Amino acid sequence: MALDFQAMRKINEGKTKIIYANPDDPQTVYMVFKDDITAGDGVQHDIIEGKARVDWRTNRDIFEYLNRKGVLTHYVGSPEEKVSLVRKLDRKINLEAVTRRVAAGSILKWGDMAEGKRFDPLITQFHYKDDPLHDPMLDESYIRFMVHSKGAREYSEMRKINDRVFEILEEAFSRFNIQLVDMKLEYGIIDGEVTLIDEITGGSFRLWPYARKNPDLNQENVLAELDPAARLDKDIYRMGGGLDSVQSKFEAIAEITAQFKTLP
């Protein structure tokens, strides 16, 4: 029987998802994907028919893979199309964790950062989530304070989970000759533990196909080893690409993440 969201209490509606209380279980909530796509702190906004379904698939396959790898996430299951069941947050940590392997996007504005520079170890920026403030970057000690004030044990836990998630997904995409360039994740507190929450979809990362088989990624700059023109991610939208091409790239991502279940 289909879920009746009309009869459910809406807890929260954001740019890309609606959260409903689960009438049968106070510990979980339903997360319903929308067809909306936004960029530039919501300044750019469109509706792409079919986006909710493709995001839902990508999100499902990535979270199922992370759960299988033992990462602590909020994801429980996907009871029907466009709907995920997740553990309800006790407290939200109002942060975005942006992790980078390869320099692209906003970091290129910093000094003389060259596109394609490779970071090893990974670098992570933590931003305070606030669109009108344009998500300012936070100092480590302030983040420690924020996480502690939410009642979680340790901020360092979040850092550890964050690096691990990046490395797991970087390795998974590499099996399909794609580089995970960078990624944005969110965390919350569930049962006192720092837990990976929210969504991981085409808007969460940059994905650049390899320029050829077996690229040499052990270099200062890997731009020539990759093919950014064939990017699969939301940059297509940010750069003014047509909505059809955005959707077809998102479909391509979902086709790849669908194969994560075949990975060890």
Ligand SMILES: Nc1ncnc2c1ncn2[C@@H]1O[C@H](COP(=O)(O)OP(=O)(O)OP(=O)(O)O)[C@@H](O)[C@H]1O
């Ligand atoms: N496990 C969870 N329990 C409760 N709420 C959650 C959970 N995971 C994510 N959310 C919340 O769902 C809301 C809707 O998500 P959406 O991504 O659409 O919001 P948004 O417009 O991007 O706003 P935000 O900047 O808060 O993410 C967000 O406030 C997000 O924090």
Ligand SMILES: [Mg+2]
């Ligand atoms: Mg969001």
